[in-house]
Amino acid sequence: MLLKDQVAIVTGGGSGIGQSIAEAMAVEGAHVSVWDVNEAQARLAAEAIRGRGGAASHLTVDVSAAGPVHTAVEHVLAGHGRIDILVNNAGVCRVAPIAAITESDWDFVLAVNLKGTFLCSQAVMEVMKRRRRGKIINMGSVAGKVGGIAVGAHYSASKAAVMCFTKSLARELAPYGVNVNAIAPGVIATGMTQSITGGDWEKYLSTIPLGRVGSVQDVAQVALFLSSERAGYLTGEIIDVNGGQLMD
Ligand SMILES: NC(=O)c1ccc[n+]([C@@H]2O[C@H](COP(=O)([O-])OP(=O)(O)OC[C@H]3O[C@@H](n4cnc5c(N)ncnc54)[C@H](O)[C@@H]3O)[C@@H](O)[C@H]2O)c1
Numbered sequence: 001m002l003l004k005d006q007v008a009i010v011t012g013g014g015s016g017i018g019q020s021i022a023e024a025m026a027v028e029g030a031h032v033s034v035w036d037v038n039e040a041q042a043r044l045a046a047e048a049i050r051g052r053g054g055a056a057s058h059l060t061v062d063v064s065a066a067g068p069v070h071t072a073v074e075h076v077l078a079g080h081g082r083i084d085i086l087v088n089n090a091g092v093c094r095v096a097p098i099a100a101i102t103e104s105d106w107d108f109v110l111a112v113n114l115k116g117t118f119l120c121s122q123a124v125m126e127v128m129k130r131r132r133r134g135k136i137i138n139m140g141s142v143a144g145k146v147g148g149i150a151v152g153a154h155y156s157a158s159k160a161a162v163m164c165f166t167k168s169l170a171r172e173l174a175p176y177g178v179n180v181n182a183i184a185p186g187v188i189a190t191g192m193t194q195s196i197t198g199g200d201w202e203k204y205l206s207t208i209p210l211g212r213v214g215s216v217q218d219v220a221q222v223a224l225f226l227s228s229e230r231a232g233y234l235t236g237e238i239i240d241v242n243g244g245q246l247m248d
Contacts, residue, residue: 001029002228007080009033009073011063011120012090014041016190017139020216021087021223022046026054028224030085033076035061037090063090063116066123073123082131085227086124088117088138088162093192096152106154113158114165121169125178134178135227138166142186142242150196159184163238170236179235181226186242188214209244 008025012018014036022032026049034049034056036042042058049056057079061072076083092112094105117138128134143151144159163182170180187193187204193213197204201213219241225231226239240246 002224002230003085004029006030006084006227007033007076007082008085008087008227009035009076009083009120009124010087010089011035011061011116013087014038014045014058016192017185017188017216017219018087018089019045020220021089022056023049023052023054024217024220024224025085025227026052026056028228030227031055031057031080033072034058035063035072035090037062063088063120064111066119069116069119069123073120073127077127083124083127084133085135086120086137087223087227088120088136090116091139091192093155093196094152095150095196096154098153101152101154105152109152109154110158110161113155114161117162117165121165121180125169125173128178129173129176132177134173134176135231136169136173136178136180137223137226138162138180138182140166140182140184140238142184142240142246145184145246145248166238167236174235179226179231181231181234181237181239183219183222183226184238184240184242185219186214186240186245188216188219188241190216204245207245208242212243214241214243 013034046056046058140163141159148156166182
């Protein structure tokens with residue numbers, strides 16, 4: 001098992017990519033703390049893992065608020081005494097031309113995607129530094145590299161910032177043996193993309209050399225690799241998981 005007895009937090013773990021990452025980590029022996037702002041989804045995701053013999057619990061956490069994030073980290077530490085892996089996956093997407101983005105929508109998207117990544121990382125980094133081990137995996141996006149195509153500029157900007165934050169954090173934590181990397185997914189079939197495309201994936205296929213949209217497992221397997229000792233010499237890296245849609 002790749003992650004035997006390790007303690008992992010997966011934010012936004014109640015659905016989509018985060019749920020798949022949580023499941024994959026549990027299969028590899030981790031105890032997964034599933035965090036989500038949606039209590040029911042977090043609970044169901046943790047129950048599903050336990051139903052298959054894995055170890056998981058859930059917490060209702062809004063990653064954009066410092067107080068709840070710190071309380072949740074304390075809760076995990078009280079239960080397990082350690083945090084080996086943090087996956088900053090929670091995210092929201094909005095579609096709008098720049099002229100139509102409201103101030104509150106801008107603040108909301110940046111608060112969840114960027115500030116949430118910052119707050120959760122900050123909350124776990126001291127314990128990882130003290131133990132001189134840890135893996136942090138952030139969720140970027142192809143949109144954060146090329147600008148919004150199907151998505152709003154606030155979303156793209158937040159993901160570009162997440163990927164740059166990844167490099168800053170990687171530099172700060174490298175002396176402590178903590179690896180920080182990001183994944184930049186392309187078009188992955190989840191509730192988020194379903195709501196953007198209405199399920200019409202066809203129009204994307206001509207832009208994807210591998211000829212299909214990605215699955216949540218495609219992303220989860222890369223997250224698993226990054227969270228394992230197999231990726232011990234990787235840090236500050238942004239890994240594209242996009243079927244060849246962008247090769248940079
Ligand atoms: N699906 C794609 O094609 C794609 C592509 C690139 C990047 N991403 C990124 O991958 C991540 C997961 O996306 P997904 O497609 O699985 O979306 P999703 O909507 O299925 O899942 C996102 C999860 O995050 C949770 N969440 C939202 N706001 C939160 C908050 N404030 N605090 C805690 N949890 C919160 C939601 O409740 C949901 O369970 C996101 O960061 C997204 O931007 C997705």
